[in-house]
Amino acid sequence: MVDLVALSGAHTIGLAKCNFVTARLYNNSASSFAPPFATVLKQGCPPISDNKVSLDFTMPLTLDNVYYQNVLASKGLLVSDQSLLNSTASKDLVENFAMDNSLFLQQFTKSMIKLGNITPAIGSTGEVRTNCRKKN
Ligand code: HEM
Structure with missing residues (x-):
C-alpha cells in the first residue's frame, strides 16, 4: 500500500491527456472536481481536444508533496488520484505525505x-505488454 501511494x-x-479527465469534467459524476479547479481544467481541456494538462496544477514542475495536498482538496486530476482517499489506510498515507515533504521524498526514493x-x-x-491495459 505504501508503495502505491508513494509512487502515485x-x-x-x-x-496527462485530456481524454483521461473529460468524462469526469463534463458529466455530473459522483467523483467531480472541486468547482474552482473544474473551471481552470475546462480551459485546458475543452469537451473535444487532444490537449494535455498538468497532473499537478499547483506546482507542476516540482517533485514535492503538493500532489497529496491537491488530492485532499479534490484537485487530483485522475480517478486513481482521488481514489487514494477511498480506504482508510491509503487516506492516512496521503495525509501524512501531504503534511511532511521529507517523509514523502524518503518513501518515494525507496x-x-x-x-x-x-x-x-x-x-x-x-x-x-505492448499495451499496458491488456494482454498482448
Ligand atoms: C513511477 C511512477 C509513476 C509515473 C512516472 C506516472 C506517470 C504518469 C503519466 C505521465 C501519466 C499520463 C499518461 C498519459 O496522458 O498518456 C499517468 C497516467 C496515469 N497514472 Fe501514473 N505514474 C506513476 C505511478 C502511478 C501509480 C502508482 C498509479 C496507480 C495508483 C498510477 C495511475 C495512473 C492512471 C490510472 C493514469 C491514467 C492513464 C490510464 O488510465 O491509462 N500511476 N501516469
Missing part, C-alpha cells in the same frame, strides 16, 4: 528503487 506521488510532475528492481515476468512466466 510521481503525478506531482508531468502531463519505492522507486523497489520498482526498478522488479524483474519483469517474461518467456513462459509472463510477457511485456
Whole structure:
C-alpha cells in the first residue's frame, strides 16, 4: 500500500491527456472536481481536444508533496488520484505525505528503487505488454 501511494506521488510532475479527465469534467459524476479547479481544467481541456494538462496544477514542475495536498482538496486530476482517499489506510498515507515533504521524498526514493528492481515476468512466466491495459 505504501508503495502505491508513494509512487502515485510521481503525478506531482508531468502531463496527462485530456481524454483521461473529460468524462469526469463534463458529466455530473459522483467523483467531480472541486468547482474552482473544474473551471481552470475546462480551459485546458475543452469537451473535444487532444490537449494535455498538468497532473499537478499547483506546482507542476516540482517533485514535492503538493500532489497529496491537491488530492485532499479534490484537485487530483485522475480517478486513481482521488481514489487514494477511498480506504482508510491509503487516506492516512496521503495525509501524512501531504503534511511532511521529507517523509514523502524518503518513501518515494525507496519505492522507486523497489520498482526498478522488479524483474519483469517474461518467456513462459509472463510477457511485456505492448499495451499496458491488456494482454498482448
Ligand atoms: C513511477 C511512477 C509513476 C509515473 C512516472 C506516472 C506517470 C504518469 C503519466 C505521465 C501519466 C499520463 C499518461 C498519459 O496522458 O498518456 C499517468 C497516467 C496515469 N497514472 Fe501514473 N505514474 C506513476 C505511478 C502511478 C501509480 C502508482 C498509479 C496507480 C495508483 C498510477 C495511475 C495512473 C492512471 C490510472 C493514469 C491514467 C492513464 C490510464 O488510465 O491509462 N500511476 N501516469
